[in-house]
Amino acid sequence: MERKRSLKERLRDWDADAFDLTNEIAGPMHPAPAALPERPKDAEPEDALAAEDFRVLRRAYPILAALLGLMTVVFLLVAVFDLPPFGAAGTPTDNEVALRYVRDGMTETGAVNLVAGVILDYRAFDTLGESHVLFTALVAVLILLLKAEDPAIDDEGTLTLRQDRIVTTAASILVPIIVLFGLYVILNGHLGPGGGFSGGAIIGAGLILYAVAFGFSRLETKLNLGSFRIICLAALWFYSLSKCYSFFCGANGLHTVFSPGTPGRILSAGLILPLNAAVGIVVACTMYGLFSLFQRGKI
Amino acid sequence: MIAFFVNFPLFSIVLCLLCAVLCALLKGKAARIVSLSLCGVVAVLAFCVLVYGLQTGAATEYPMGHYPHPWGNELRFGIAEPLVALVFAVVMLLCLIGGKQQLDVDLEPGKRNLYYVMCDLVLVSLLALAYTNDVFTGYVFIEICTIASCGLLMIRQIGRTTLAATRYMIFSLIGSGLFLLGVILLYGVTGQLLMPSLKAAIAALWEGGQYRTALLSAMTLMTVGLAIKSGLFPFHLWMPDTYAYSTPASAGILSGLVSKGYSFLLIKLVFGVFGTDVFYGSGVSNVLYVFGALGIIVGSISAAREKDVFRMIAFSSAAQIGYLYFGIGLTPALGMLAAIFHLLTHAVTKPLLFLAAGQLGEAAGGRLRHTWRGAAHRNRTAGLMFSLGAFSMIGIPLTMGFVSKYRFALAAFERPTLLVVTLIVLAVSTVLNAMYFMRVIIGIYTPVPERRTRMTLREQRPFAVSSLLLALLNLSAGVAAQPLVLLLERGLSLL
Amino acid sequence: MEYFELLLLGLLVACGAATCLTKNLLSAVVIFMAYSLVMSILWAILRAPDLAVTEAAVGAGISSLLLFLTLKKLRDLRRKAQEDGTEKES
Amino acid sequence: MQGFWEQVWNVRIPIAAVLLFAVGFVTLLLHRNLLKKIIGLNIMDTAAYLMLTSFGYIEGRLSPIIQNGNTDPALYGNPLPAGLVLTGIVVSVSVTAVLLALTVRLYARYHSLNLDEIYAMAQKEHGLG
Incomplete structure (x- = not known):
C-alpha cells in the first residue's frame, strides 16, 4: 500500500496533473469533441456588435447631450433664483465662521493677508491635498510624455526660433524682473495678495x-529630472x-513651536x-517641467 | 495606549503622502516594496482605529489643527470608516501582489516606480474620502483620486488604454464638476463646509422652508455627480473600455476600490450632511432606486451580450454598482445596511475575478469566450478562483454574494409598496448573472483534447497567494456574516 | 461701477460662447486666453486680489501656454506623419 | 414684472455663472474635438468658482487684507471663498495638463482629434486585442 501522501504532495500532484480526471470523463463516455473549427476571422462578429452599438449611440448622442445640457441649465437657473442676494451683508455666508x-485671523495666525491665513493655517488640510x-499631474504627464532615455532623439521639439536678437534681448531684460517679482509675491504671501501658488x-x-x-541646454545642467x-x-x-x-x-492641545510673531513684519506668521x-x-x-515635457518629452 | 490610536488616521494619510513622493525617486523594485509595506502599515493602522472605535463606541471628531468645529478641517471616524479603510488597504495590497505577473510585462522599465506613486495616491485619496468630515476636502481628494486612477489606467501604453483613460477622465470630470457646483450651492445657502454644522443648518432650513429649491438642487447635483463618477446606469459607458484593457491589478483597484470610495462618500453625505429624513423625504432617493434598478437590468443584459470576457466582467461591475445605489435608494435602515455590505462584497470579489481572468486569459491565449474552452485545465488555480468569484457574484450560498443578496431581500420587506418590484429585479438579475457567468465556467471546464503546457502553482506563486487570501476573505465573510453585519449596523448608527 | 461689472459679465459669456463656436482651434485658444484675463479682472472687482493674481498667472498664463504648446506639437506630429507618408509612397 | 427684474439684478453674478457653466457643460458634451472639450471643461470650472467668489463679496467692504492693524469685522469681506477658489484654480490647471498630455498621445497614435474617429480606429485596430 503506497504510503499516505502528505497534503503537500497531494496538492502538488493535483496541480501538476499527475492524474487528470477529464481523461476518464472524456474518454469512455463520448469521444472528445473534434477540435472546434477555428473561426476564420474572430474579430468580425464582435466588431459588428460594437459598431452597431456605436452607430446608434452616434446618432442619438447629440440630441441626448443637448437635452441633458438644457435640463441642467433650466434646473440651475431655477435654483439660482432662490439664492441670497449678491453683495448683501446679512447673507448666510456672512456668519460666525x-x-x-476676520476678527481673530491676524492674532491667531499672524498673517495680515487673511486668505493666506485661511488656506495655510485654518484649513491647511485642503492645501496639503492641493x-x-x-x-499627481506632473507624475501623470511624466507617465505619458516621458520618452525613453536614448541620445538618438535630438531636441527635435526645441523651438526653431532662430535665437533672434529681439527675443534674446527682451528675455535678458525681462527674466530677472519676472523671477524677482515672483519671489516678491511668494515671500509677501502673508502680507499682501499672492502666495505660494501665484508666485x-x-x-x-x-x-x-x-x-x-x-x-534648454543652459538650464539642463541644473534643472533636469534628477x-x-x-x-x-x-x-x-x-x-x-x-x-x-x-x-x-492642534488635535492633542499641545502648543506648537511656531509663534504668530508680530504681524506686518516679513518674518512673522x-x-x-x-x-x-x-x-x-x-x-x-x-x-x-510641464512645459519641458510637452516641448521635448524630457525634463 | 489605546488612547494614542486616535492619531492613527492622520498618520496613515501623511504616511501615504510621504511614500508617494518617495516612490517617485526610487527605482521600480524599491518603489514596489515601499508601496506594499505602506499598504500593510495602513491596514494595521486602520485596524487599530477600528479597535479604538469599538472601545469608545462613539464617533470621534479629530480637529486637523488648533481650531475646532466650523473653522478648521476635521477627520471623523467611528466604526464604519476604519472598517472600510481596512478593507480598501487589504484589497489594494492583494491586488498589487496578485497582478505582479502582468505588471512586469505591461509596465515600461523606466516608469515602473511611477505606477506605484499612483497607487499610493489612490490609497491616500480613498483614506481621505473615508475619514474626511469636510465637504470641500472631499472635493480636493476626489480630484486626486480621478487623476491618480487615470494614471493607473494609462500606464499600459497600448492605444486602447489611452483612449479609455481620456473617456474615463472626461466622464469623471463632468461628475466632479457637478459635485463642485453642489458644494458651492450648499455653501452659498448655509455658509458652512463642515459636515456636522452643515447638517444642523440644512435641518433648520428644511423646517423653515427657506431656500428649499437651492437645497434640493444642491443635493441632486452632489448625488448625480458622485453617481456619474462611480458609474451608475446612464453613465456606465466608460466602464467596459476602462476595466477591460488595463492590467488586471489596475482593473481590480479601479473597479473594486475607486468606485467604492465615491459611493462610501455618498453614504457619509446621506447620513452626515443631508440627514436621512431630508434625503428620503425629498424623493432624491427614489431617483437612485430607479436608476439602480435600471442599472442592474441593463448592466446584466449587456454583459450577457458581450463575447469578450473582460468586457463582460466590466459590465457585470456596472450591474453591481446598480445594486449599491438600489440599496441606498430603498430604505435608510436595512437598505443602507445591505448597500454597505454589498460595497464590501464587491470590493473583495471583483479584484479576485479580474486577477483570475487575467491568468486564464494568458493560459487560453485569447480574450474571446470561445477561445477560453478548457482554459481551467491549463491553469487549475486560476480556474478555481474564477469560478469561486463567479459563484459569489451569482449569489451561491456560503459565499459573500449570497449574504448580500439575502440582505437586499430583507430590506425589500421594509418597504412593502416596492416589495414586488424589488424582488423581481433581484430575481431577474440573479438569473442573468447565473446565465452569463455559468456559460464561462462551463466553457473553461470543458475538456479540450489537445495538450497545452500547464501552468503550475510554483510559476504563479504571487497570484496564487493573493487570490487564495481574497477567496478566504470572501468565504469567511460568507459563512460567518453575522459579526460583520452587526459591526456595520453599529457603524451606520454612528455615521 | 455696476455697469462696468455688467459689461465684464456680458464679455465673459460672449467669450465663452465664442470659444465654443469658432471652427479654428488657434482662435479658440486665443479667445480662451481673453476669457481668463476678463475673469481675472472680474475677480479683482469682487475684492479678491489673490484670485486675480493667481488666475492671471496660472489660468491665463500656464493653461493657455500649454494649449498653444499642444497645438504646436500636433502640427509637428502631423508634418512628421506627412513626411513619413510621402517617404512610404515615394 | 418689476419684482422679476429686481430679483434678476439681485442674483446677477450667479446667473452669469450658471450660464457660463451651461456653456462649458454643453461644450464638454457636444463637441467631438478633444481640445474644445478641454476648453469647455475649463470654462465650466471657472464658472463654478465665479459663483463661489460672488458669495464672499459684500458691498462696500474691502478685500480681506487687514489695513494698518484695524481688525473691525465690518470693514472686510469674507476670506473663505477666496481660499477655496485658490485651491480650485490649481486643480483646473493640473487636470488640463493631464488631458492635454492624453490628447498629444492620442494624436501621435491615431492622427485625429475627433473622439468618434479615434474610437472607430481603436475598435478596428484592436477589435479584440
Whole structure:
C-alpha cells in the first residue's frame, strides 16, 4: 500500500496533473469533441456588435447631450433664483465662521493677508491635498510624455526660433524682473495678495521664457529630472511633515513651536512663510517641467 | 495606549503622502516594496482605529489643527470608516501582489516606480474620502483620486488604454464638476463646509422652508455627480473600455476600490450632511432606486451580450454598482445596511475575478469566450478562483454574494409598496448573472483534447497567494456574516 | 461701477460662447486666453486680489501656454506623419 | 414684472455663472474635438468658482487684507471663498495638463482629434486585442 501522501504532495500532484480526471470523463463516455473549427476571422462578429452599438449611440448622442445640457441649465437657473442676494451683508455666508477668520485671523495666525491665513493655517488640510494634486499631474504627464532615455532623439521639439536678437534681448531684460517679482509675491504671501501658488506660477513663467529664449541646454545642467525629483521630495516632505506636526499638536492641545510673531513684519506668521516658499518651489518646478515635457518629452 | 490610536488616521494619510513622493525617486523594485509595506502599515493602522472605535463606541471628531468645529478641517471616524479603510488597504495590497505577473510585462522599465506613486495616491485619496468630515476636502481628494486612477489606467501604453483613460477622465470630470457646483450651492445657502454644522443648518432650513429649491438642487447635483463618477446606469459607458484593457491589478483597484470610495462618500453625505429624513423625504432617493434598478437590468443584459470576457466582467461591475445605489435608494435602515455590505462584497470579489481572468486569459491565449474552452485545465488555480468569484457574484450560498443578496431581500420587506418590484429585479438579475457567468465556467471546464503546457502553482506563486487570501476573505465573510453585519449596523448608527 | 461689472459679465459669456463656436482651434485658444484675463479682472472687482493674481498667472498664463504648446506639437506630429507618408509612397 | 427684474439684478453674478457653466457643460458634451472639450471643461470650472467668489463679496467692504492693524469685522469681506477658489484654480490647471498630455498621445497614435474617429480606429485596430 503506497504510503499516505502528505497534503503537500497531494496538492502538488493535483496541480501538476499527475492524474487528470477529464481523461476518464472524456474518454469512455463520448469521444472528445473534434477540435472546434477555428473561426476564420474572430474579430468580425464582435466588431459588428460594437459598431452597431456605436452607430446608434452616434446618432442619438447629440440630441441626448443637448437635452441633458438644457435640463441642467433650466434646473440651475431655477435654483439660482432662490439664492441670497449678491453683495448683501446679512447673507448666510456672512456668519460666525467668517467673523472669526476676520476678527481673530491676524492674532491667531499672524498673517495680515487673511486668505493666506485661511488656506495655510485654518484649513491647511485642503492645501496639503492641493499641492499633491499638482504633484499627481506632473507624475501623470511624466507617465505619458516621458520618452525613453536614448541620445538618438535630438531636441527635435526645441523651438526653431532662430535665437533672434529681439527675443534674446527682451528675455535678458525681462527674466530677472519676472523671477524677482515672483519671489516678491511668494515671500509677501502673508502680507499682501499672492502666495505660494501665484508666485510659483510667475517664477515658472520666467523659467519658461528663459528656456524659450536661450534654449534648454543652459538650464539642463541644473534643472533636469534628477534634481526635479529631489526638489519635489524636499519641498513636499517639508510641507507634509510640518503640517503633520501642527495637526498633531492642534488635535492633542499641545502648543506648537511656531509663534504668530508680530504681524506686518516679513518674518512673522509662524509657519506660513516657509510653507509658501515650499509651495512656490513645487509650483515653479511643476510648471517648468510641464512645459519641458510637452516641448521635448524630457525634463 | 489605546488612547494614542486616535492619531492613527492622520498618520496613515501623511504616511501615504510621504511614500508617494518617495516612490517617485526610487527605482521600480524599491518603489514596489515601499508601496506594499505602506499598504500593510495602513491596514494595521486602520485596524487599530477600528479597535479604538469599538472601545469608545462613539464617533470621534479629530480637529486637523488648533481650531475646532466650523473653522478648521476635521477627520471623523467611528466604526464604519476604519472598517472600510481596512478593507480598501487589504484589497489594494492583494491586488498589487496578485497582478505582479502582468505588471512586469505591461509596465515600461523606466516608469515602473511611477505606477506605484499612483497607487499610493489612490490609497491616500480613498483614506481621505473615508475619514474626511469636510465637504470641500472631499472635493480636493476626489480630484486626486480621478487623476491618480487615470494614471493607473494609462500606464499600459497600448492605444486602447489611452483612449479609455481620456473617456474615463472626461466622464469623471463632468461628475466632479457637478459635485463642485453642489458644494458651492450648499455653501452659498448655509455658509458652512463642515459636515456636522452643515447638517444642523440644512435641518433648520428644511423646517423653515427657506431656500428649499437651492437645497434640493444642491443635493441632486452632489448625488448625480458622485453617481456619474462611480458609474451608475446612464453613465456606465466608460466602464467596459476602462476595466477591460488595463492590467488586471489596475482593473481590480479601479473597479473594486475607486468606485467604492465615491459611493462610501455618498453614504457619509446621506447620513452626515443631508440627514436621512431630508434625503428620503425629498424623493432624491427614489431617483437612485430607479436608476439602480435600471442599472442592474441593463448592466446584466449587456454583459450577457458581450463575447469578450473582460468586457463582460466590466459590465457585470456596472450591474453591481446598480445594486449599491438600489440599496441606498430603498430604505435608510436595512437598505443602507445591505448597500454597505454589498460595497464590501464587491470590493473583495471583483479584484479576485479580474486577477483570475487575467491568468486564464494568458493560459487560453485569447480574450474571446470561445477561445477560453478548457482554459481551467491549463491553469487549475486560476480556474478555481474564477469560478469561486463567479459563484459569489451569482449569489451561491456560503459565499459573500449570497449574504448580500439575502440582505437586499430583507430590506425589500421594509418597504412593502416596492416589495414586488424589488424582488423581481433581484430575481431577474440573479438569473442573468447565473446565465452569463455559468456559460464561462462551463466553457473553461470543458475538456479540450489537445495538450497545452500547464501552468503550475510554483510559476504563479504571487497570484496564487493573493487570490487564495481574497477567496478566504470572501468565504469567511460568507459563512460567518453575522459579526460583520452587526459591526456595520453599529457603524451606520454612528455615521 | 455696476455697469462696468455688467459689461465684464456680458464679455465673459460672449467669450465663452465664442470659444465654443469658432471652427479654428488657434482662435479658440486665443479667445480662451481673453476669457481668463476678463475673469481675472472680474475677480479683482469682487475684492479678491489673490484670485486675480493667481488666475492671471496660472489660468491665463500656464493653461493657455500649454494649449498653444499642444497645438504646436500636433502640427509637428502631423508634418512628421506627412513626411513619413510621402517617404512610404515615394 | 418689476419684482422679476429686481430679483434678476439681485442674483446677477450667479446667473452669469450658471450660464457660463451651461456653456462649458454643453461644450464638454457636444463637441467631438478633444481640445474644445478641454476648453469647455475649463470654462465650466471657472464658472463654478465665479459663483463661489460672488458669495464672499459684500458691498462696500474691502478685500480681506487687514489695513494698518484695524481688525473691525465690518470693514472686510469674507476670506473663505477666496481660499477655496485658490485651491480650485490649481486643480483646473493640473487636470488640463493631464488631458492635454492624453490628447498629444492620442494624436501621435491615431492622427485625429475627433473622439468618434479615434474610437472607430481603436475598435478596428484592436477589435479584440
